[in-house]
Amino acid sequence: MPHLFEPLTLRGLTLPNRIAVSPMCEYSAEDGFANDWHLVHLGSRAVGGAGLVLFEATAVSPEGRISPQDLGLWRDEQIEPLARIVRFIDDQGSVAGIQLAHAGRKASTWAPGAGDGAVPPDQGGWDxxxxxxxxFAGHYPHPHELDRDGIAxxxxxxxAAARRALRAGFRVVEVHAAHGYLLHQFLSPLSNQRGDEYGGSFENRTRLVREVVAAVREVWPEQLPLLVRLSATDWVDGGWSAQDTVKLSQTLKALGADLIDVxxxxxxxDARIPVGPGxxxxxxxxxxxxxxxxxxxVGLITAPAQADHIxxxxxxxxxxxxxxLLRDPYWPLHAAEALRQxxxxxxxxxxxxxxxxxAR
Incomplete structure (x- = not known):
């Protein structure tokens, strides 16, 4: 079996090892633009030896941001600040990937430490x-139901964001369909109570995710991998389940998804989640x-032996x-030494x- 420091090939791309930086929102952008914080934050993880550095949830539209401080890729001017970081990551021998996201009903909320719940319109909030x-909760924004034009x-x-990501030099793109954001909201019966072809049955609730993945795959080069992040379960009876995740993953593989980020x-x-190592x-x-x-x-993977065992x-x-990796940007280098790799x-x-x- 492979081990933690063996390469991983997905389509025409080979990662130097099996360690990835999970997308982590930094809430440090202005008008969606990356800046020096993102360069140092992401660049240091590449210096530290991660094979894949996934950029944080990056909004595909202004209204798709979680907070006003989210990264974005909804216009061309946002490409070059990201490309600058990608070039540095490439120089370190790592691979840069980007997670594309839309927050849906969890949008227009305060960044951690700035407040709680909805951002008022007079302070920069939006519909x-x-x-x-x-x-999502009583103090969160009340969403409008997407019509067919909005879904399109x-x-x-x-x-469009995937096209811009390619121009920025990214070699991996991930579609974010987890954590209660828009695509996950369509998947789960807890948040999707529609009566049209995008609601009700499993086939209908998964339609938007399938259409988004197909659209991204169409513009993403054949030789480069496409990832999809899914929440395997809502941890609530009557919600999205592990069996649903398996079934959808089979379909997404057929549509050209190369790895499911689970x-x-x-x-x-109020979900009761039994959090613990792994x-x-x-x-x-x-x-x-x-x-x-x-x-x-992903999820409370902290020790080199634990990661290697997985x-x-x-x-x-x-x-x-x-x-x-926030605690130790050089974790991969330390893990290699601990595992004698x-x-x-x-x-x-x-x-x-x-x-x-x-030397690299």
Whole structure:
């Protein structure tokens, strides 16, 4: 079986190892533009040796932002600030990927530490949309139900953002259909109470995700991989389930998705989630086994032996780390030493590397 520091090939792209930076919102952009914070934050994880550096949830439209401080890729002027970061990541031997997202009913909310719930219109808030006019919580915005023209616009926005991502130099794109954001809202019966072809049955509720993935795949080069993040379960009876995730993953594979990034939760504020080390990894393992598509595992993966075990036992093809990489941007370099694996170091840091290490 492969191990944590073996390459992973998806289509025509080979990642240097099985460690990915999970998308983490930094709430540090202005009008959607990346800046020096994003360069240092993301660039340092590439210096630290992550094989894949996924940029945070990047809004495909202004109304698709979670907060006013989200990254965006809804206009051409936003390309070059992202491209600057991509070039640095490439120079470190890592691969840059971007997660494209629309927040739906969880949009127009305060960034952490700035407030709670909806941003008032006089302070920069905006109208939000959803599959049905159901707010996420009482203090969140009340959404408007998307009509067919609005749904078509969402699909077009994802495709247009993917085109811009390609121009920025990204070699991986991920469609965000998890954590209670717009595409997940269409998937879950808890948030989707429509009576048309986008609501009701499994086939109808998954329609928008399938159409978005197909539209992105159409504009994304054949040789480059497309990822989809799914919440494996809502952790609530009557919500989206692990079996639903397996079934949808099979369909997405047929549509050209190359890896399912398996997370969970985010649909309702009161879900009881049994959080613990690797608590979502069994979902990834099930999707991999039953759907036949490559998967990424995420969720309280912190120790090198734990991450290596996930790969060696075939539970996932990729591990995505979030908070552990905030605590230690150089976790991959330290993990290689702990696991007695060889991995290249930045030339500038070789003096601190284990004896015999090679430069990138």
């Amino acid at each position: 939000v949309v959803a599959p049905s006019p159901l707010p 616009a969402v699909i077009d926005d994802f495709a 997370s969970s939760g985010g649909m309702v504020p 608590y979502q990894t069994p979902f990834a393992a099930r999707v991999r086994q039953e759907s036949g598509v490559a998967v990424g595992a 790969i060696r036992t075939g539970q996932a093809d990729l591990v995505l780390l979030a908070r552990e 060889s991995t290249p170091w930045p030339r500038q840091y070789l003096r601190a590397a284990p004896h015999g290490s090679r």
